[in-house]
Amino acid sequence: MLFMVVWYIGEGKQCKTFSLPSPLNSHHNGKYVSTESTPSETADTGFSPEEWARMLKALDWPTPDQPITDIAMTTCPACSTFSILGQKEKYRVGDELYVHIVAKDHNNTAKRYGGDFFLTKLYSSKLKASVFGEVLDHRNGSYLARLLLPWVGKAQVAVRLVHSSEAIQVFKKYLNSDVVRHFYWGHFEGTGPNGTRIKETVSCNLKWGQADGWKTGNCCCDYRDPRTGDEWQCETPPTLPCDAWVYHERGGFKNPLTSFEQELLARTLTNQGIKGDNRILNVLPSTANIGATEKCQPGMPTPVPAGFYLKDVWTSRVCNIRHFKPKDMEKCLSNKLIYLMGDSTLRQWFEYFTKKVPSLKQINMHKNSKTGPRMAVSMDNNIIIRWRSHGLPLSFLKMPVVDLHYISNQIDDLAGGPHTVIVFDIFAHLVFHPLTFYAHRVLKIRQAVLALLNRAPQTKVIIKSGNTGGSKDIYANDWYYIQLNIIMREAFRDLPVIYMDVFQMTSCHYARENIHPPAVIIANEIDIFLSFVCPI
Ligand SMILES: *[C@@H]1O[C@H](CO)[C@@H](O)[C@H](O)[C@H]1NC(C)=O
Ligand SMILES: *[C@@H]1O[C@H](CO)[C@@H](O)[C@H](O)[C@H]1NC(C)=O
Ligand SMILES: *[C@@H]1O[C@H](CO)[C@@H](O)[C@H](O)[C@H]1NC(C)=O
Numbered sequence: 001m002l003f004m005v006v007w008y009i010g011e012g013k014q015c016k017t018f019s020l021p022s023p024l025n026s027h028h029n030g031k032y033v034s035t036e037s038t039p040s041e042t043a044d045t046g047f048s049p050e051e052w053a054r055m056l057k058a059l060d061w062p063t064p065d066q067p068i069t070d071i072a073m074t075t076c077p078a079c080s081t082f083s084i085l086g087q088k089e090k091y092r093v094g095d096e097l098y099v100h101i102v103a104k105d106h107n108n109t110a111k112r113y114g115g116d117f118f119l120t121k122l123y124s125s126k127l128k129a130s131v132f133g134e135v136l137d138h139r140n141g142s143y144l145a146r147l148l149l150p151w152v153g154k155a156q157v158a159v160r161l162v163h164s165s166e167a168i169q170v171f172k173k174y175l176n177s178d179v180v181r182h183f184y185w186g187h188f189e190g191t192g193p194n195g196t197r198i199k200e201t202v203s204c205n206l207k208w209g210q211a212d213g214w215k216t217g218n219c220c221c222d223y224r225d226p227r228t229g230d231e232w233q234c235e236t237p238p239t240l241p242c243d244a245w246v247y248h249e250r251g252g253f254k255n256p257l258t259s260f261e262q263e264l265l266a267r268t269l270t271n272q273g274i275k276g277d278n279r280i281l282n283v284l285p286s287t288a289n290i291g292a293t294e295k296c297q298p299g300m301p302t303p304v305p306a307g308f309y310l311k312d313v314w315t316s317r318v319c320n321i322r323h324f325k326p327k328d329m330e331k332c333l334s335n336k337l338i339y340l341m342g343d344s345t346l347r348q349w350f351e352y353f354t355k356k357v358p359s360l361k362q363i364n365m366h367k368n369s370k371t372g373p374r375m376a377v378s379m380d381n382n383i384i385i386r387w388r389s390h391g392l393p394l395s396f397l398k399m400p401v402v403d404l405h406y407i408s409n410q411i412d413d414l415a416g417g418p419h420t421v422i423v424f425d426i427f428a429h430l431v432f433h434p435l436t437f438y439a440h441r442v443l444k445i446r447q448a449v450l451a452l453l454n455r456a457p458q459t460k461v462i463i464k465s466g467n468t469g470g471s472k473d474i475y476a477n478d479w480y481y482i483q484l485n486i487i488m489r490e491a492f493r494d495l496p497v498i499y500m501d502v503f504q505m506t507s508c509h510y511a512r513e514n515i516h517p518p519a520v521i522i523a524n525e526i527d528i529f530l531s532f533v534c535p536i
Contacts (some may be wrong), residue, residue: 046450047443047491055439055490059483062115062139063169071263072106075116075164079104082120082145082159082276091149091281094288097122099133099157101143101274103165111141115165117479118274120145121508124154131308132504133157149283150290150308150315156280160273163472163479167270170261171479175435178209179256181475182395182432186221186234187247200237200244203251206393207231208437213254221245225391228406228444232392248404250395253475261474270472291315296528296535298460298496302489306504314505314524321531326356329526332534333357334381335419341407342390342425345467345516349423349529350374350387352522360385371399390426393433408441411448416456421533427466427488428515431480438484442491453496460533461497463488464525467506469515476515478507498532500525 068074085098101118103111120133133147149155163171174181186204191197205214207222208231215235221242223232234245257265290308294300296319307316313323324332333353340346347370354362359378367373373388389396391406407424414420424445430438449461465488466481481503489499502517502525511518517525 046447051490051493054493055487058486058490059435061168061172061483062113062137062165063172064115064165065113068166068169068264071260074105074166074264074269075103075111075161076106076108077161077269077272077274079106079108080116080161080274082157082274084157084277084279091155091283092286092288093149093152093283094286094290095149095283097147097149097157097281099145099147099159099276101135101145101159101276103141103143103161111165113141113165114139114143115168116143117162117165117168118143118145118159119162119478119507120147120157120159122147122149122155122157123508123510124151124156125510127151127153127310128312128510129153129155129308129310130508130510132305132508134304146304148290148305148308149281150305151310152283152285154280155283156278157276158273158278159276160271162271163477164264164269167264168479170257170264171474171477174256174474175431175480175483178211178434180205180211180213180254181256182253182393183214183251184393184395185247185249185251185398186237186245187249187398188234188237188240188244189246190240190244192239198240200240202235202237204232204234204248206433206437207233208434214251225406225409227409227412230392230406230441245401247398248392248394248396248401249398255474257474265473267472290317291321292317292319294319296320296498296532298498298532299494300498301493302499302501304504305508306501309509309524312520312524314527316528316531318528319531320536321527322534322536323527324530326358329353329530330357330359330378330381330383332530333360333383333385334378336383336533337420338383338385339410339414339420339422340385340387340424341405341410341422342464343394343428344370345428346423346425346464347372347374347387347389348516348522349464349526350376350385352519352526353385357383359383367403368397368399371396371403373403390424390429394429395432396429406444408444408448411445411452414452414459416452416459418458420456421460421462422452423462423464423529425464425466427481427484428469428476430484431476435483435487439487439491442487446491446495449492449495449497457496462529462532463492463497463499465489465499465501465503467502467515467517467521468513470513471515478503500528 082101114137123130133145136144184204188200218236221234359380362376
């Protein structure tokens, strides 16, 4: 049994750590079982042990090789440095730049172990140009960043320490545990004995593992989705029955951190640029072909870098990206049914389409615009675009429970076909819960996609990765998003779908980090999307 229980003792709180679910288990006839406690975690995923091993390897992240007892032992952004290796007289477009990063602690001593989360980029503010760099962790306190020089003109290296490896260790502990960091509200409504309308509100949460730190009152109403097996729990309302659950709403956060852990995540140690060789390079033209020229098709791998910005326009290294004017967008979308399933970052796509596509009109669905569902149509061009939020867990404004749909169920309900395009994303609302749960959710979606592509192989399936966000805390941070993105990417590798890595696009852009990227980035995301829908 690939099941592991580790007990931490901290502030009198015990927390159970899960290992990730194994896809196949000899005791369960090819069913995967992640923990013994919850039946919903058992499912036939069709994910092979080799694929599973590859995912675990991709998720692996080094951690300190010693107990951290003193803040002086942590990586110090002001002491760490970077230098450009093998300085050259002349740089040309297509050259690669290697940057050596040395992590030091607060005593100015070079660190011996890896796991620091660095983000690097090459940029030019004047040219509105930037490119994401790949960082290789040598696991000995030194790191090697690789940067492509994709544009002609000036360019400069920037390296920032997003989180120290000691902070990552804290994130890792909670992402792999069932300690509750977030809870939700369940609103119950019904008719009381004397005929008046009664409203009762209780707290609710995902049922996964033993997590019960959110419960304060009577336990519990259990809800189980018959198709996905997902379980949700609310406290028992004072008088109303369990089936009177009408609205769902985001609740609040619970801080699980010890005071020392809190110190490790301090603002002053987080997301700081580090000093180094920030000379301005002058990149000369060359004959190297940087942008990809292949027709955009499902199943194309994403290199690092996946592309770059120049004058705020993204050139892709995946395939030939076109830049669509509103009329061209309309032409590309005509005769299409577009299903957007996910969170508010995909709602941004919906809003972008309704703003740009001339004949597209939004239908008044009499719903809150933030929670949806939303729908826009063009009668002239036979376009339907729908956006619906993904299912629980979802940290949204108060909304009807019946408007919550799991992505896998939604996909199962679609016939698909050459006119159908589905786009989904799921990340920001899942980071409050164990990573093992996310893996389970993604493998369910994978199953639904496989079935869809079997019944309608011409259906286009596009996955939008998680983007960077502004938060750097125990509830939400880019390291969590990276881990989730790895699971999604690995789960869908080798499938004829389109995986859009928007993390690279948001992390290297000059815009202030925001979980909702600015319109200039959305515009580039949409160009990639449309280039897959209407390739040339
Ligand atoms: C930092 O340096 C001081 C003084 O040399 C030493 O006492 C302390 O143990 C060092 N701390 C770490 C974390 O290396
Ligand atoms: C760290 O590992 C890299 C790659 O193996 C090596 O080149 C480098 O010299 C090592 N640095 C230290 C300080 O040991
Ligand atoms: C009806 O029942 C509700 C809740 O049980 C109570 O608050 C309310 O006062 C009652 N109204 C009347 C008219 O008895």
